[in-house]
Amino acid sequence: MIGILGGMYSGKSTVAAELAKLGCAVIDADSISHQLLEEKDVLKKIVRVFGKEVLDGKGKISRSALANRIFGDPAKLETLTGILHPLVMARVEQLIAQFDPQPAVRAIVLDIPLLVEVGWEKRCDHFIFVDCAPPIRLERAKKTGVFEADQLKIRENLQISLDKKKRIADNIVDNNSDLSGLSKQIACIFSTIVDKG
Numbered sequence: 737m738i739g740i741l742g743g744m745y746s747g748k749s750t751v752a753a754e755l756a757k758l759g760c761a762v763i764d765a766d767s768i769s770h771q772l773l774e775e776k777d778v779l780k781k782i783v784r785v786f787g788k789e790v791l792d793g794k795g796k797i798s799r800s801a802l803a804n805r806i807f808g809d810p811a812k813l814e815t816l817t818g819i820l821h822p823l824v825m826a827r828v829e830q831l832i833a834q835f836d837p838q839p840a841v842r843a844i845v846l847d848i849p850l851l852v853e854v855g856w857e858k859r860c861d862h863f864i865f866v867d868c869a870p871p872i873r874l875e876r877a878k879k880t881g882v883f884e885a886d887q888l889k890i891r892e893n894l895q896i897s898l899d900k901k902k903r904i905a906d907n908i909v910d911n912n913s914d915l916s917g918l919s920k921q922i923a924c925i926f927s928t929i930v931d932k933g
Contacts, residue, residue: 737832737859738845738929741852741901742866745876747911747918751866752847754922759842761835765849768827769820773797781819786812821854842930852896857904862929864922865905869912 738755740748752762772778779797782790786805792798806812828848835841848856857863902908907928909921 737861738843739851739857739860739863740845740847740866741863741905742911743868743870743873743898744849745873745880746866746868748847748849748866750911750915750918751864751909751922752845754919755843755845755926758923758926759840760845760926761831761838761841761843762845762847763828763831763835764847765824765828766847768824770799772820772823772827773799778819778823782816785815785819825854843926852901852904863905863907864925865902865908866911867902867908868910872912 738760740752742748742751749764749766752760752764756762773782774796782797782802786802790797790802790805792801802816806816828846832844835844846856846860848854851857851860907925909918909925911918
């Protein structure tokens with residue numbers, strides 16, 4: 737199992753997508769979280785804890801409003817994690833069980849934002865760290881419009897340091913330039929992982 741590490745907006749999902757092109761099955765925890773936010777039971781629980789202010793005009797959870805309520809407040813973040821995390825990880829386990837026996841799946845890739853923080857590094861055989869300069873990540877964060885740029889630092893301060901994640905990694909990819917350069921790096925790294933068997 738391959739774990740993807742890196743800072744917010746470093747391009748972890750892009751790296752995972754490149755690995756998918758090489759025959760890997762990607763498990764994307766963010767995508768699972770977004771699906772869960774659509775479920776009625778989860779929505780009710782979040783509204784009960786965080787109030788109706790987290791809803792948009794259609795009565796669905798606004799991710800930006802929810803982010804603004806929790807980040808910078810470790811207690812609220814912990815509460816939200818307590819609601820979502822067990823559900824996300826249960827779904828991750830289901831997907832691992834589904835992909836594992838498939839001969840066509842060359843490796844399972846875990847794209848989980850807090851992979852190390854939640855102890856899932858023990859499940860991985862290999863780690864790839866996505867290195868990307870802070871100004872580039874900040875620019876990407878601004879483009880999403882999900883939160884204010886100054887919150888990037890606040891959010892990352894709640895996580896294990898990037899230096900520590902880099903030290904855990906077996907390989908480091910540079911994601912400061914174009915996609916073709918990144919693709920070549922990933923192809924080269926993956927060939928060595930496959931050779932190791």
